[in-house]
Amino acid sequence: MxxxxxxxxxxxxxxxxxxxxxxxxxxxxxxxxxxxxxxxxxxxxxxxxxxxxxxxxxxxxxxxxxxxxxxxxxxxxxxxxxxxxxxxxxxxxxxxxxxxxxxxxxxxxxxxxxxxxxxxxxxxxxxxxPSYDYDAHQALKSEAPLVGRDYDRDKKELAEFEEAFDLGLFRFSPxxxxxxxxxxxxxxxxxxxxxxxxxxxxxxxxxxxxxxxxxxxxxxxxxxxxxxxxxxxxxxxxxxxxxxxxxxxxxxxxxxxxxxxxxxxxxxxHVEAHTGYILTSDHSHFFNLTAEHRHETRYSLDLSPSVQRDKKLLNFGFSFHKAPNMSVSAEGVSAAKRLKDNLSKGEWPDHFFSDLGKALMDIDDVISFLGSKSDTDQKGLYVIMNKLEPEPxxxxxxxxxxxxxxxxxxxxxxxxxxTELDYRTIIESQKLLGKLVGKAGFGRLKMEWDQDFDGWPANTTGGxxxxxxxxxxxxxxxxxxxxxxxxxxxxxxxxxxxxxxxxxxxxxxxxxxxxxxxxxxxxxxxxxxxxx
Structure with missing residues (x-):
C-alpha cells in the first residue's frame, strides 16, 4: 500500500x-x-x-x-x-x-x-x-573496432589499432x-x-x-x-x-x-568532456560509432585492458558525435570546402580572403581534407567525447x-x-587514438586540451x-x-x-x-x- x-x-x-x-x-x-x-x-x-x-x-x-x-x-x-x-x-x-x-x-x-x-x-x-547481449561485435556483425568500407585486416597498422581498442556497446532502458x-x-x-x-x-x-x-x-x-x-x-x-x-x-x-x-x-x-576532433578520411569508418542513427544501441571505442595495464591508465572510452562548424577546426575545413567547390566550378568565391584565412588557421586538417581521395560528401568531422573511469x-x-x-x-x-591520473588517462588515450587513426589511414585528430596539466579546463563536467x-x-x-x-x-x-x-x-x-x-x-x- x-x-x-x-x-x-x-x-x-x-x-x-x-x-x-x-x-x-x-x-x-x-x-x-x-x-x-x-x-x-x-x-x-x-x-x-x-x-x-x-x-x-x-x-x-x-x-x-x-x-x-x-x-x-x-x-x-x-x-x-x-x-x-x-x-x-x-x-x-x-x-x-x-x-x-x-x-x-x-x-x-x-x-x-x-x-x-x-x-x-x-x-x-x-x-x-530489451536485451542482455553486450557483445558489440555480434550486434554490428563485425570483428573490427571500426566498421566501414572493406580494408585489409592483415595490414600491420590496422592490427595495431585493433589490439589497442575494443568496441563497446550500450543498450537502453525505455x-x-x-x-x-x-x-x-x-x-x-x-x-x-x-x-x-x-x-x-x-x-x-x-x-x-x-x-x-x-x-x-x-x-x-x-x-x-x-x-x-x-x-x-x-x-x-x-x-x-x-x-x-x-x-x-x-x-x-x-x-x-x-x-x-x-x-x-x-x-x-564520470568526467564527460569534449576534448578534441577527428576529421575522418572516410565517414563510413566512424558512422557506426555515432549516435545520429542509433535508437536502441550506442557504441564506444574503448581502451583495451592490455593497454590499460601496459600504460598504467584508467578504464576509458571514446564516443563520437558529428560536429559541423563547432570549432576553428570545423570552420577551417568548411571554408576550404567552399573554396574548393567554387573554384572547381570556375566561380570566384564570395568571401575568398575570409575563407582563405580561416583555412590557413587550420592548415593540417585542411591538407588532410583536400588530399583525400574519397568523395568530399563522405567526409565527417566528429567531436571526441570521453568516458573516463575516475580514480578513487x-x-x-x-x-x-x-x-x-x-x-x-x-x-x-x-x-x-x-587526480593527475585522470588527466593523464584522457591525454594519453587521445594521443594513442590520434597516432593509430593516422597510421591506419582513418583520418586526423586534433586535441583541444593541453598535454601538460595546468588545471581542469572549463568544459570539464560530470555525468x-x-x-x-x-x-x-x-x-x-x-x-x-x-x-x-x-x-x-x-x-x-x-x-x-x-x-x-x-x-x-x-x-x-x-x-x-x-x-x-x-x-x-x-x-x-x-x-x-x-x-x-
Missing part, C-alpha cells in the same frame, strides 16, 4: 522487518524484490508522486571543489527519484573494474565480477532493457521511470508499505551503539513518526546516503560507520556545511576533486553519477560497508546504490547499482528467513 505520512496520527510508531530509506532506483528495486517474500517492508519517500519545490529545496547545497552542477538540479526528490529524468544508458561494469590494480589508488572490490554479474539479468528485467512503472505493484503488495512525504532526520542507535533501533521521520510541516525496524537499508543516493550517515551522530559523534573518517570520501562522477580519490568528498535546511539538517558541501561515498571494502579501514553492503560496526544497517562502488568503471551506474541491490535483497531475505 501507499500512504501519505501526513494522513496518519502524529507520533505513530511503525514496526517492520526492513525499512528502506529512499524511493529512487535502488529503493524501489529493493522493495520489488521483497514483494511476496514473507517480510514486512516500509519504504520511506521524502516527496510525493510529483515534483514539489519545497521538498526539492532540501537537496540544495554548496559546491566547494571543481565546479559542479547545482546539487538541487542534479537530483530529483520525489517518488522514483532521479529515474524521473535519466536517459536509460545501460552497460555492465567490466572484470578489470573489480581488480586491484597497482597503478590505481585504492582499487579493487571485495567481491568478484562473477558474484556481481550473476544479478545483471534481473537488473535488466527491472529496468526493461527509460523506465521507477515510480510510475512500479507504483501499482507496490500499492497492491500485501507486505510493502510506502510512506510519502516521509523525511528521515535521524537513524538512531540509542539502546546499543552497534544496532539501529529507530528511524526518525517527519513531514515538512512537522508531522512525525518513528520506524522500529529489524533491518535498515539506506538507499537515498550517492550524496544523501553520506549526508544521513554523517548527521546521525547522537551516539556516534562522527556519524554512523565513520570510525575511520571515510563516510562521504571518495565521491566520484580520498580528498573528493561530501561534507556537512554550516547552513541548515527547513528540517534543521546541515546542508551538503560537495568538494569534487580529480550526474554520484558514486563512492560509502565504499564497499574488505575492512573498515578501507571502506564504509562490507561485501554484503552492511555498514561496518552496525549490525543491521545496509546501504544500496552507487555510493557503495569502490571503483567506478567508465559506464553509467544505474543498471550496475540495481544488480548490487538485487544481490542485497537475496542476502536480506536469507537473513530474515524470507522466501527467495
Amino acid at each position: 501507499i500512504i501519505d505520512l501526513r494522513s496518519i496520527p502524529a507520533g505513530e510508531e511503525l514496526a517492520c522487518d526492513v525499512c528502506i530509506i529512499g524511493g529512487g532506483v535502488a529503493g524501489i528495486a529493493l522493495a520489488l524484490e521483497m514483494i511476496g517474500a514473507g517480510v514486512n517492508v516500509i519504504l520511506l519517500e521524502s516527496g510525493g508522486f510529483d515534483y514539489e519545490e519545497e521538498t526539492q529545496d532540501l537537496y540544495r547545497g554548496k559546491d566547494v571543489g571543481i565546479p559542479y552542477f547545482e546539487l538541487d538540479l542534479a537530483r530529483l526528490r520525489f517518488f522514483g527519484g532521479t529515474s524521473n529524468h535519466w536517459g536509460g544508458w545501460s552497460r555492465p561494469l567490466e572484470p578489470i573494474d573489480f581488480e586491484s590494480r597497482d597503478w590505481v589508488t585504492d582499487s579493487g572490490w571485495p567481491i568478484s565480477f562473477s558474484e556481481f554479474s550473476a544479478h545483471l539479468g534481473r537488473a535488466s528485467e527491472i529496468l526493461e532493457i 527509460p523506465t521511470l521507477m515510480g510510475e512503472r512500479y507504483r501499482a505493484d507496490l500499492e497492491s503488495a500485501d507486505n510493502i508499505k510506502v510512506l510519502l512525504h516521509a523525511n528521515v532526520t535521524d537513524i538512531g542507535t540509542v539502546r546499543s551503539p552497534d544496532t539501529v533501533d529507530s528511524v526518525a521521520v517527519t513531514t515538512l510541516g512537522g508531522h512525525n513518526c518513528t520506524i522500529k525496524p529489524k533491518k535498515v537499508v539506506l538507499a537515498a543516493g550517492g550524496v544523501e546516503n553520506a549526508r544521513l550517515l554523517l548527521t546521525s551522530n547522537k551516539t556516534h559523534h562522527q556519524g554512523l560507520g565513520n570510525t575511520h573518517d571515510l563516510v562521504g570520501r571518495y565521491f566520484a562522477d 580519490n580520498r580528498d573528493s568528498r561530501v561534507l556537512l556545511g554550516r547552513d541548515k535546511d527547513r528540517l534543521g539538517m546541515p546542508r551538503v558541501e560537495l568538494d569534487w576533486q580529480l 550526474y553519477h554520484h558514486m563512492g561515498t560509502t565504499r564497499m571494502a574488505a575492512t573498515e579501514k578501507q571502506g564504509v560497508v562490507d561485501s554484503n553492503a552492511k555498514v561496518f560496526g552496525i549490525s543491521n544497517l545496509f546501504v544500496a546504490g552507487s555510493s557503495v562502488f569502490p571503483t567506478f568503471g567508465k559506464v553509467n551506474p544505474t543498471m550496475n547499482l540495481v544488480a548490487l541491490t538485487v544481490r542485497l535483497a537475496h542476502y536480506l531475505k536469507a537473513q530474515l528467513g524470507g522466501k527467495k
Whole structure:
C-alpha cells in the first residue's frame, strides 16, 4: 500500500522487518524484490508522486571543489527519484573494474565480477532493457573496432589499432521511470508499505551503539513518526546516503560507520568532456560509432585492458558525435570546402580572403581534407567525447556545511576533486587514438586540451553519477560497508546504490547499482528467513 505520512496520527510508531530509506532506483528495486517474500517492508519517500519545490529545496547545497552542477538540479526528490529524468544508458561494469590494480589508488572490490554479474539479468528485467547481449561485435556483425568500407585486416597498422581498442556497446532502458512503472505493484503488495512525504532526520542507535533501533521521520510541516525496524537499508543516493550517515551522530559523534573518517570520501562522477576532433578520411569508418542513427544501441571505442595495464591508465572510452562548424577546426575545413567547390566550378568565391584565412588557421586538417581521395560528401568531422573511469580519490568528498535546511539538517558541501591520473588517462588515450587513426589511414585528430596539466579546463563536467561515498571494502579501514553492503560496526544497517562502488568503471551506474541491490535483497531475505 501507499500512504501519505501526513494522513496518519502524529507520533505513530511503525514496526517492520526492513525499512528502506529512499524511493529512487535502488529503493524501489529493493522493495520489488521483497514483494511476496514473507517480510514486512516500509519504504520511506521524502516527496510525493510529483515534483514539489519545497521538498526539492532540501537537496540544495554548496559546491566547494571543481565546479559542479547545482546539487538541487542534479537530483530529483520525489517518488522514483532521479529515474524521473535519466536517459536509460545501460552497460555492465567490466572484470578489470573489480581488480586491484597497482597503478590505481585504492582499487579493487571485495567481491568478484562473477558474484556481481550473476544479478545483471534481473537488473535488466527491472529496468526493461530489451536485451542482455553486450557483445558489440555480434550486434554490428563485425570483428573490427571500426566498421566501414572493406580494408585489409592483415595490414600491420590496422592490427595495431585493433589490439589497442575494443568496441563497446550500450543498450537502453525505455527509460523506465521507477515510480510510475512500479507504483501499482507496490500499492497492491500485501507486505510493502510506502510512506510519502516521509523525511528521515535521524537513524538512531540509542539502546546499543552497534544496532539501529529507530528511524526518525517527519513531514515538512512537522508531522512525525518513528520506524522500529529489524533491518535498515539506506538507499537515498550517492550524496544523501553520506549526508544521513554523517548527521546521525547522537551516539556516534562522527556519524554512523565513520570510525575511520571515510563516510562521504571518495565521491566520484564520470568526467564527460569534449576534448578534441577527428576529421575522418572516410565517414563510413566512424558512422557506426555515432549516435545520429542509433535508437536502441550506442557504441564506444574503448581502451583495451592490455593497454590499460601496459600504460598504467584508467578504464576509458571514446564516443563520437558529428560536429559541423563547432570549432576553428570545423570552420577551417568548411571554408576550404567552399573554396574548393567554387573554384572547381570556375566561380570566384564570395568571401575568398575570409575563407582563405580561416583555412590557413587550420592548415593540417585542411591538407588532410583536400588530399583525400574519397568523395568530399563522405567526409565527417566528429567531436571526441570521453568516458573516463575516475580514480578513487580520498580528498573528493561530501561534507556537512554550516547552513541548515527547513528540517534543521546541515546542508551538503560537495568538494569534487580529480587526480593527475585522470588527466593523464584522457591525454594519453587521445594521443594513442590520434597516432593509430593516422597510421591506419582513418583520418586526423586534433586535441583541444593541453598535454601538460595546468588545471581542469572549463568544459570539464560530470555525468550526474554520484558514486563512492560509502565504499564497499574488505575492512573498515578501507571502506564504509562490507561485501554484503552492511555498514561496518552496525549490525543491521545496509546501504544500496552507487555510493557503495569502490571503483567506478567508465559506464553509467544505474543498471550496475540495481544488480548490487538485487544481490542485497537475496542476502536480506536469507537473513530474515524470507522466501527467495
